[in-house]
Amino acid sequence: MAEQLALFANPSRAPEGLLYADEFISPATERDLIGRVAALPLQPFQFGQYEGKRRVASFGFRYDYTLRRLQEADPIPPWLTPLIQRVEGFGGPGTKIAQILCTEYDTGVGIGWHRDKPHFDRIFGLSLGSPCKFRFRRAVGDKWERFALDAAARSIYMMAGAARQEWEHSIPAVEAPRHSITFRTMVD
């Protein structure tokens, strides 16, 4: 863990429970995964009556913002199996990925401040195609404490503990097309 934290520009301010590793996959695997994600029937992210600009596909489960409920989604496709095994290894003993979200961000698209739904426990994110600024904030009195992670293409992050429960995260408009695969474990 010390090695991974050392990759942060200012490790002492990193949210507790945030792990990061560069070059989690090879450039060839990255190209293959971008092709796989781009070939999915991606749909604009639905937030109740609103539509986000990013395009997504969920597997295992998906949160329905209109019904405000977790729903079953299509089964996780077999091409994700080896990657899930690697992510579970990164997460350590007991890590069981049950939900996948594939996302496509065109240039200029990002994601606003949020915390993931409480049905999910730990969150892992693989960045594909281009880097992004992965921002964190949490309220301290009437101010925001902030942290930014430069998430490189082919890198992975994990949010657990305070990074997952206390801090919000967001991604400002990306400067080049980016895909991501988010892997989530479920709360018991």
Ligand SMILES: O=C(O)CCC(=O)C(=O)O
């Ligand atoms: O694209 C990413 O790495 C993050 C996606 C995210 O935060 C979300 O969909 O909740």
